[in-house]
Amino acid sequence: MTLTAIIFAGVLTYFTRMTMIALISRDMLGDKIKAVLEYVPSAVFPAIIFPGIFINDFGTFIEMNDPKIFGALVAVIVGYFSKNIIATISAGLVSYWFLIFVVFN
Amino acid sequence: MLTKKQLFTRGMLDISPHMLSVIPFGIICGAIGVELGFHPYLVYAMSFIIFGGASQIVFLQLLSGGASSLVAVASVGIINSRHLLYGAVLSEYLEKLSFIKKLLISYVVVDQGFAESNKFFKKNRSEEFLHYHLIGTGCTMWVCWQIATLSGIVLGSFVPEELGLKFAIPLTFIAIVVQDLKKLDHVIVMITCGLSSLLFFDAPFKSYIIISPIFALFVAALLLRLKK
Numbered sequence: 001m002t003l004t005a006i007i008f009a010g011v012l013t014y015f016t017r018m019t020m021i022a023l024i025s026r027d028m029l030g031d032k033i034k035a036v037l038e039y040v041p042s043a044v045f046p047a048i049i050f051p052g053i054f055i056n057d058f059g060t061f062i063e064m065n066d067p068k069i070f071g072a073l074v075a076v077i078v079g080y081f082s083k084n085i086i087a088t089i090s091a092g093l094v095s096y097w098f099l100i101f102v103v104f105n
Numbered sequence: 106m107l108t109k110k111q112l113f114t115r116g117m118l119d120i121s122p123h124m125l126s127v128i129p130f131g132i133i134c135g136a137i138g139v140e141l142g143f144h145p146y147l148v149y150a151m152s153f154i155i156f157g158g159a160s161q162i163v164f165l166q167l168l169s170g171g172a173s174s175l176v177a178v179a180s181v182g183i184i185n186s187r188h189l190l191y192g193a194v195l196s197e198y199l200e201k202l203s204f205i206k207k208l209l210i211s212y213v214v215v216d217q218g219f220a221e222s223n224k225f226f227k228k229n230r231s232e233e234f235l236h237y238h239l240i241g242t243g244c245t246m247w248v249c250w251q252i253a254t255l256s257g258i259v260l261g262s263f264v265p266e267e268l269g270l271k272f273a274i275p276l277t278f279i280a281i282v283v284q285d286l287k288k289l290d291h292v293i294v295m296i297t298c299g300l301s302s303l304l305f306f307d308a309p310f311k312s313y314i315i316i317s318p319i320f321a322l323f324v325a326a327l328l329l330r331l332k333k
Contacts, residue, residue: 001174002143002144002147002174003147003150005164005168005174005178006147006150006155006164008174009151009154009155009164009178009181009182010151010154012178012181012182012185013155013157013160013181013182013185013188014212016185016186016187016188017188017211017214018208018211019189020189020190020191021192021195021210021211022204022211024192025200029193029196033193034197036325037190037193038325039290039291039294039322039325040190040193040194041220041282041285042282042285042291042294042295042298042325043295043297043298043318043321043325044216044298044318045216045220045278045281045295045298046278046282046296046298046317047299047302047313047314047317048159048216048274048275048278048314049282050299050303051313052278053272053275054303055303055306059306061303068272075276075279075280075283076279076286080283080284083284084122085122085125085277085281086122086125088276088279088280088283089273089276093272093273093276096272100267
């Protein structure tokens with residue numbers, strides 16, 4: 001049954017969210033671990049970013065001239081200087097669209 | 106000292122720019138579910154019960170591709186295991202809350218909400234009701250995700266596929282980490298994670314999503330040792 005599987009998946013997901021917040025007290029983590037945890041955003045998000053850019057819908061690597069690479073570079077530069085989320089996302093998308101609809105068309 | 110309401114609003118405001126990528130992605134998620142042949146109620150139930158972006162798509166794709174429920178459930182668990190790391194970081198700020206409140210707040214912990222609230226927490230440690238910021242980011246994300254996936258389910262993929270809006274997801278996370286490119290140690294950690302995610306992309310159960318962060322955190326630990 002699909003619904004049963006969804007419920008199991010949901011409970012499992014909830015446990016991943018709840019376990020460290022509710023069941024672990026901060027004292028159980030030493031100072032060294034806390035220092036390493038400072039790096040969590042930098043250590044997790046590239047695992048979403050890199051495949052989202054370099055791997056296509058079919059699970060294979062894109063070509064080196066793929067518009068996504070250009071779009072991502074523009075987003076990095078605009079994001080770095082503007083410190084603005086909307087500007088970062090829009091700049092990446094618009095430059096990507098510019099390549100696929102105007103240049104490569 | 107900010108009031109609960111101010112903190113909640115601040116959380117809403119801090120996460121709202123990310124809706125630019127979350128809403129189209131939610132619409133795509135809902136539409137894909139129906140296109141794959143699942144009952145609309147089931148596709149929506151996932152947004153409520155699992156409430157986890159990409160893991161919902163993977164779940165349906167695996168099932169429709171003939172994988173067993175066990176494999177699909179395991180994949181969702183592995184993809185979402187990164188929340189364990191978010192929880193470990195957030196626990197410091199949520200320590201004073203009652204057990205029940207911790208249980209409730211956990212349901213709305215998501216990637217972008219964690220990222221924005223964690224940034225806010227670091228700068229405003231002394232605030233008494235900090236968790237209202239997390240509730241603000243989480244609830245905004247929850248409401249938008251429900252509406253977006255529902256629209257995708259009801260209206261179908263009215264977002265043109267040619268626009269390639271899935272690309273907005275990596276962009277939203279670029280916006281989150283881009284300021285840390287100023288710090289060399291963070292750059293090394295990011296590159297480690299990014300490269301290993303490509304290297305382990307074909308590992309079973311989409312486990313690259315947790316293997317690469319663990320690998321990157323080991324590198325972070327090494328860097329800390331070198332710094333001393």
